[in-house]
Amino acid sequence: MRLSAMGDVAMTVPVLRAFVNQYPEVKITVISRPFFKPFFEGISNLSFFAFDEKERHKGFLGLLRLFQDLKGLEIDAFADLHNVLRSKIIRNLFALSGKKTASVDKGREEKKALTQAENKVFQQLPTMFERHVKVFEQLGFNVNLSHVVFPEKVVLSPEISTIIGTNHQKLIGIAPFAQYDSKVYPLDLMQEVIDQLALDSTQTILLFGGGKKEIELLNSLAANKDNVIVVAGKIKFQQELQLISNLDVMLSMDSGNAHIAAMLGVKVITLWGATHPYAGFSPFNQPMENALVSDRNGFPKLPTSVYGNKKVAGYEDAMRTITVDTILKAL
Numbered sequence: 001m002r003l004s005a006m007g008d009v010a011m012t013v014p015v016l017r018a019f020v021n022q023y024p025e026v027k028i029t030v031i032s033r034p035f036f037k038p039f040f041e042g043i044s045n046l047s048f049f050a051f052d053e054k055e056r057h058k059g060f061l062g063l064l065r066l067f068q069d070l071k072g073l074e075i076d077a078f079a080d081l082h083n084v085l086r087s088k089i090i091r092n093l094f095a096l097s098g099k100k101t102a103s104v105d106k107g108r109e110e111k112k113a114l115t116q117a118e119n120k121v122f123q124q125l126p127t128m129f130e131r132h133v134k135v136f137e138q139l140g141f142n143v144n145l146s147h148v149v150f151p152e153k154v155v156l157s158p159e160i161s162t163i164i165g166t167n168h169q170k171l172i173g174i175a176p177f178a179q180y181d182s183k184v185y186p187l188d189l190m191q192e193v194i195d196q197l198a199l200d201s202t203q204t205i206l207l208f209g210g211g212k213k214e215i216e217l218l219n220s221l222a223a224n225k226d227n228v229i230v231v232a233g234k235i236k237f238q239q240e241l242q243l244i245s246n247l248d249v250m251l252s253m254d255s256g257n258a259h260i261a262a263m264l265g266v267k268v269i270t271l272w273g274a275t276h277p278y279a280g281f282s283p284f285n286q287p288m289e290n291a292l293v294s295d296r297n298g299f300p301k302l303p304t305s306v307y308g309n310k311k312v313a314g315y316e317d318a319m320r321t322i323t324v325d326t327i328l329k330a331l
Contacts, residue, residue, distance in 0.1 A: 150265025
């Protein structure tokens with residue numbers, strides 16, 4: 001199995017948990033960047049193979065080396081859950097060597113119809129989880145996603161407890177950023193959400209993000225509020241996963257943090273701007289009412305993009321149609 005971006009990788013975890021529970025006699029090897037190894041820790045019958053994109057597995061010759069490295073694992077079948085150029089090359093090498101292979105259908109034409117401005121076909125598309133299940137079906141494994149076992153909440157280390165304190169009855173995570181601006185809730189409104197939540201002293205609000213600029217913005221959102229804590233930049237990624245597993249709820253954009261929380265069995269409220277859950281990227285096991293979408297009456301071209309990477313003139317304020325009150329009620 002070959003995997004890449006954070007949200008993509010996190011979305012495979014519930015499917016793999018279901019798979020190993022239903023097929024305990026099958027061993028899975030996940031191939032991905034070393035950074036993502038913590039996602040898969042504790043999953044039985046699953047081992048992790050680190051893809052070294054900077055040295056050993058760099059370029060076409062590196063992919064040939066990767067194939068040779070994987071051949072040594074005596075793999076019987078190859079499931080391509082990413083379906084990009086590099087994974088296609090490895091998949092085809094396995095197919096040429098007589099192994100059974102299958103790849104995910106990303107539904108590009110359906111997604112194009114959903115996001116086009118004219119003649120839009122506005123309907124729910126298969127989720128990425130359903131698409132991943134179909135890959136395993138091609139290999140002869142029927143995976144039932146209605147019986148996924150989530151990991152137990154991790155006992156927080158003293159280091160994390162020092163940062164977030166111990167005096168909280170509710171832990172609310174907020175991840176206010178996304179890769180593209182069209183998916184980010186206006187910060188002035190997010191400030192109102194945080195200010196309202198902070199009025200309840202039994203709640204501790206934890207702010208997640210990364211990078212110097214984001215941390216500065218998070219610090220300004222948390223200013224002068226004892227129960228609003230910026231965790232970004234203070235703990236390692238593995239500790240962040242441990243902390244997220246202890247949340248009562250995560251408020252996130254359409255981003256990787258939503259999928260990380262969902263794969264850990266945490267309730268997630270998502271906010272959608274240029275994108276829409278109909279494209280199939282809603283977090284795992286979350287009811288549709290947990291996805292708060294921008295108003296399509298005022299902005300009928302929504303969704304304008306699958307990933308949020310297209311800017312449409314006049315649609316900059318679409319997310320302002322998701323009111324602060326609506327978010328607070330959902331939380």
